[in-house]
Amino acid sequence: MELFAQPDGHYLKVLYDLSLTVPVGECHGITGEGAFELQLVSEIIGNVKPHEKGLCSLMEIGMMRQKRRILPHVYYINDQRVLFDHMHVLGYLMFASEHAPGSAAQKQAHWLKLLLRTGLYPFALTYIHSLNPAEYALVSALLAYGSAARLVVMDLSRIDVPHALFDPFAALMRELTDAGKTVVVANRSRELIQRACTSASFLIDGTIAASGAIPVLCANYDRRVLTVETPQPDAACDALRSAFPALRVACEDSGVSLYRSGSNAEPCDVSCAAAALEAAHVPFSAVRLPGPSLEQAYREVKRTL
DSSP states (O other): OOEEEOTTSOEEESSOSOOOOOOTTSEEEEEESOHHHHHHHHHHHTTSSOOSSSOOEETTEEOOTTOOOOOTTEEEEOSOOOSOTTSBHHHHHHHHTTTSSSOHHHHHHHHHHHHHHHTOGGGTTOBGGGOOHHHHHHHHHHHHHTSOOSEEEEEOTTOOOOGGGHHHHHHHHHHHHHTTOEEEEEOSOHHHHHHHOSEEEEEETTEEEEEEEHHHHHHHHOOEEEEEEOSOHHHHHHHHHHHOTTSEEEEETTEEEEEOSSSSOOOOOHHHHHHHHHHTTOOOSEEEOOOOOHHHHHHHHHHHO
């Protein structure tokens, strides 16, 4: 129901014709470039914001469109700071699980083992007020692990997760799904989504442009054949375009990438590309076969819309 106001006085829907299915028991990432759009999708999934029309079902339970409340089987996380700042992380986890079954010693051992498995043990005695937004979200996800919620919605649309926390995020997402929970993560970093999630959706121009298992998305849309690291990308592009006219050659941040244009690509291997660059006297430091990249898949989907 949200609208963008245009300079000409017209209004544009933030989201439209959006259809999304999240596989039960998986960690599903929703990624795009607009933080507000990602936030709004998360709020609709979490039943925080109403939607104009259509149906919403959370874990096979239909939601009334105007209900606007978090339900017991849903755990919602965003960038709001709602934990007790004066407690350290382990103390807060113990406080939150005070009424859970088991003795205090058993619960403390349980939390410490989880912190060790996920690589989050350095935060055990860190006070919550000193956590950055990404670390704070991880603590909230730890609380979700200890809850009875079946669906965990993590709106990280306005949180920049540092690379150092990618592995802890991925480990904790695995713990959540192994515990039988379904997780939805919204974030602008395709690298984080690829590392932490099993499936993903691309939110582009207010709608879901592509969705599926991450290996399938990469296989279908990451069309790179080779990548070249070179201090002279323009010269490298010219040389490679002449050598491989059937491939699309583009300058990237760290060099040059060669893309297939369809299902059948012109033969092109590392030695052929290196020979073409050497013949053109273009210096390069590396020519390699690229690994699957959700970022590249996203760029290709957006380019072809």
